[in-house]
Amino acid sequence: MATSRQASTGFSLVEVLVSIVVLSIGLLGSIGMLLTAVRTGKEAATFAAAVNLARDLSEKVRMNPGVAARNDAANTYLVANWTAGSDAPVAAGGGCAAEACNPESLAAWDMSEWKRRVAKALPGARLSICFDDKPWNASAGEYEWACSEAGPNVVVKLGWVPHADAANSKHDGEPQRERPPRLVMQLVSG
Template sequence: MATSGRADAGFSLVEVLVSIAVLSVGLLGSIGMLLTAVRTGKEAATFAAAVNLARDLSEKVRMNPGVAARTDAANTYLVASWTADGDASADAGGECTAAACNPQSLAAWDMNEWKRRVAKALPGARLSVCFDDKPWNASVGEYEWACSQSGSSVVVKLGWVPHADAANAKHNGEPQRERPPRLVMQLVSG
């Protein structure tokens, strides 16, 4: 019996199946990384929008110091607690684009317009603008919604539902848990 000196060339079916399985795992991993990058990019854009909104409110408050420095109900920049779903907030402030407004009316109009922008930019938005000398709760290690109503620093506290959580809540029908503010920024220093 004559044997050939040359070895059989080619791939077996098992080798091909193993290489397809390894390639599939690699592709699934890269798709997972791509989805994470998109989600992270969305959250970064939302956080940047929140910072820009807080900066915008800071500029409005600093342009109207007579109202912003008040600690009573005449300071219409102060908001105890506001959520985007529970308040359309189209009532206070009147119209200050065409006519001259007094400082009080201007502050109410500024807040009305600013709340609309917050509701549009931040999913499930929640905000508080108050006098708070210690917004950080060291015992828990996070910011808190409650305001001390003391000190001379006016802060804005913004919270929103992360995009992934908002999508999950729509599908599951479960209420969102109480989250701490995601952004706390000093508007007027004391």
């Protein structure tokens, strides 16, 4: 009598394990892409906040041209190497908000309020506001913190600690002091 072998159907244990491994690798890749997207979104929001802060300061400076055009100590809009936390805390309100004041007092009040907002919006904030005719360092291929203190252009240089460094960044592992400005914007042109 002839016996017929019945073909087995279904999956073997090895096939199931291989499919689980492949699915796990795909899920890990998806999670990695999601985390990168979240970090990139945070950095984009921080950059947008920095641009808005620079734009706001530009408007304040343009409303007070008598002080902003000076290249001397009387120009309180000029700031050299300020970092968040280096000033005494500034109380909101008061100053020129409640009373009339002269242009110099208005500039000092504008800057104290603006620095408070910068410290709140940008992690590890650093800034310089100066007369600088060449903020771009062509040999290094990046902006630099040093100011020429010459020329008719007042620029704001903002830096902060990034949420996530790019994988190929040449500044990985460097302290914030050594990083170039992340945003340089002209406030007043001569």
